[in-house]
Amino acid sequence: MTSKDGYSWTKTQGLRAGVPSIGVIEPPSNVKSADTVYDVIVVGAGYCGLTAARDASLAGLKVLLLEARDRIGGRSWSSNIEGYPYEMGGTWVFWGQANVWREIARYGMQDELEISYDFSRGINKYLLSSPQGTQTFTHEEEDALMQSSLAKLVNVDGCLGKTVVPFPHSGVLTPEARKYDHMSVADRLAEIKNDLTPNERLCAESFVLLCSGGTLETTSFYEFLHWWALSGYSYEGCIDYLVKYKFRGGQSSFAINFFKEALASGNLTYAFNSPVATIQHGGNGVQITTRAGQTYKSTKMICAIPLNVLNDVTFDPPLAPGRKAAAATGHVNQCVKVHAEISDRDLRSFTGISYPHNGLIYGFGDGETPAGNTHVVAFGGQHNHFHPEENLEHTKAAFQGFAPMNIERLVFHNWSKDEFAKGAWFFPAPGLLSTHLKDMRARESNIVFACSDWALGWRSFIDGAIEEGTRAAITVRADFAGRAKL
Numbered sequence: 333m334t335s336k337d338g339y340s341w342t343k344t345q346g347l348r349a350g351v352p353s354i355g356v357i358e359p360p361s362n363v364k365s366a367d368t369v370y371d372v373i374v375v376g377a378g379y380c381g382l383t384a385a386r387d388a389s390l391a392g393l394k395v396l397l398l399e400a401r402d403r404i405g406g407r408s409w410s411s412n413i414e415g416y417p418y419e420m421g422g423t424w425v426f427w428g429q430a431n432v433w434r435e436i437a438r439y440g441m442q443d444e445l446e447i448s449y450d451f452s453r454g455i456n457k458y459l460l461s462s463p464q465g466t467q468t469f470t471h472e473e474e475d476a477l478m479q480s481s482l483a484k485l486v487n488v489d490g491c492l493g494k495t496v497v498p499f500p501h502s503g504v505l506t507p508e509a510r511k512y513d514h515m516s517v518a519d520r521l522a523e524i525k526n527d528l529t530p531n532e533r534l535c536a537e538s539f540v541l542l543c544s545g546g547t548l549e550t551t552s553f554y555e556f557l558h559w560w561a562l563s564g565y566s567y568e569g570c571i572d573y574l575v576k577y578k579f580r581g582g583q584s585s586f587a588i589n590f591f592k593e594a595l596a597s598g599n600l601t602y603a604f605n606s607p608v609a610t611i612q613h614g615g616n617g618v619q620i621t622t623r624a625g626q627t628y629k630s631t632k633m634i635c636a637i638p639l640n641v642l643n644d645v646t647f648d649p650p651l652a653p654g655r656k657a658a659a660a661t662g663h664v665n666q667c668v669k670v671h672a673e674i675s676d677r678d679l680r681s682f683t684g685i686s687y688p689h690n691g692l693i694y695g696f697g698d699g700e701t702p703a704g705n706t707h708v709v710a711f712g713g714q715h716n717h718f719h720p721e722e723n724l725e726h727t728k729a730a731f732q733g734f735a736p737m738n739i740e741r742l743v744f745h746n747w748s749k750d751e752f753a754k755g756a757w758f759f760p761a762p763g764l765l766s767t768h769l770k771d772m773r774a775r776e777s778n779i780v781f782a783c784s785d786w787a788l789g790w791r792s793f794i795d796g797a798i799e800e801g802t803r804a805a806i807t808v809r810a811d812f813a814g815r816a817k818l
């Protein structure tokens with residue numbers, strides 16, 4: 333099936349909107365009666381909503397899952413083109429992420445992971461490009477350079493940040509954590525400007541921008557410390573957790589299991605292509621109206637809509653002021669992720685940074701396609717932001733910023749222009765978490781708000797989405813069981 337989402341370009345086909353994905357659901361709806369009053373309506377079929385809908389339906393609740401798109405997965409989905417999975421959004425998972433690994437084990441997918449890198453051949457090097465030219469390093473030298481730059485960045489306490497974020501899965505921001513949350517990475521770099529070599533500075537800045545998709549000024553230093561802590565306070569940990577292990581069959585091969593299991597319970601009704609426009613809620617339950625005017629009713633609701641688009645839905649009564657303000661501020665991540673299939677086999681083993689002049693900042697060989705070509709994935713963000721489909725020559729030139737390459741195909745999803753995401757993974761500007769993390773997590777009457785964007789641990793990750801979907805389903809089940817609310 334082909335989703336309306338995503339773009340592909342080849343020399344022969346030109347630019348095409350919409351790419352094939354096994355995450356597209358057919359038929360798009362199995363709603364039988366418009367009069368049913370559901371126990372719970374889940375809005376959003378990303379990993380959070382899928383987990384919540386599955387767990388609630390398996391617990392015997394009558395669930396309706398409403399999704400704006402034609403597919404599952406939200407910000408994590410893959411497109412299979414000519415037998416090769418291109419990851420349009422969320423990609424990498426690791427066994428240290430407890431929620432994600434529980435689900436991988438549940439679906440017996442532990443042997444379906446592969447390593448993105450293959451440091452075995454060709455230009456088996458780290459290419460560090462700046463306006464001054466391109467320097468070449470071995471991957472061992474790359475690791476040493478990245479470790480030393482990031483260690484200097486995070487070492488606010490002589491313990492590599494361990495005393496600032498001692499419990500990375502806690503939602504409590506200590507006074508010290510708040511201090512760093514009000515600081516940007518640009519502020520922190522100013523503090524250590526005399527300690528960094530020019531290369532360390534390039535490495536630290538581009539790695540932070542890879543993580544935040546924002547600018548150095550709009551990246552909360554605390555949240556970077558939080559990622560660092562989750563990754564075991566080391567650069568090696570960052571690689572293991574953030575960019576190493578992915579599904580051989582693509583993310584949609586994982587997400588579809590959640591949907592199928594929920595459906596097999598017999599308790600799941602669903603409707604895709606159903607953007608929600610208004611949500612009325614109160615003592616009597618919840619009434620949800622889609623943009624097409626279809627109305628659905630339930631006792632409880634799980635709202636799994638991302639932060640950056642929450643204010644596009646009308647709530648009656650309106651959202652609590654703290655949540656509304658958080659959504660108005662939003663997160664800053666405008667990541668530009670683009671895949672290129674290139675005929676240069678020698679580039680399978682390269683990693684590279686092209687900064688601060690280039691549109692794409694961080695890229696590397698991510699696989700080999702069935703045609704024997706190399707798959708390169710590259711990331712940009714708010715820094716030098718661009719829309720890949722608007723100027724394909726600019727997009728291709730941004731790949732040449734790493735090394736000369738012969739591009740056969742481009743594949744991408746424009747997350748900035750996506751009306752149901754308005755950005756990529758959550759990354760906060762200074763102050764957002766200190767001011768609003770609690771507000772984002774609070775429930776309002778019969779609505780539980782759940783999303784990776786305000787998870788406690790791997791916030792911004794697939795793991796965080798599953799953490800939140802689990803919490804939401806437990807909360808609603810407790811309501812029905814008359815137990816104390818979580």
Ligand code: FAD
Nearest residue numbers: 376378379380400406407421422423424608784792793794
């Ligand atoms: P979403 O996936 O955004 O789901 C929300 C759903 O709500 C969407 O399906 C949306 O269509 C729907 N929706 C929105 N508005 C409405 C409406 N009005 N009516 C009905 N439905 C609506 N994470 C990792 O763990 N590893 C990675 O490597 C990684 N890389 C990433 C790369 C990119 C480019 C992106 C974008 C994300 C990446 N992430 C990664 C993050 C991860 O994808 C997300 O944190 C996670 O998928 C979010 O899940 P969610 O269910 O909380 O939200």
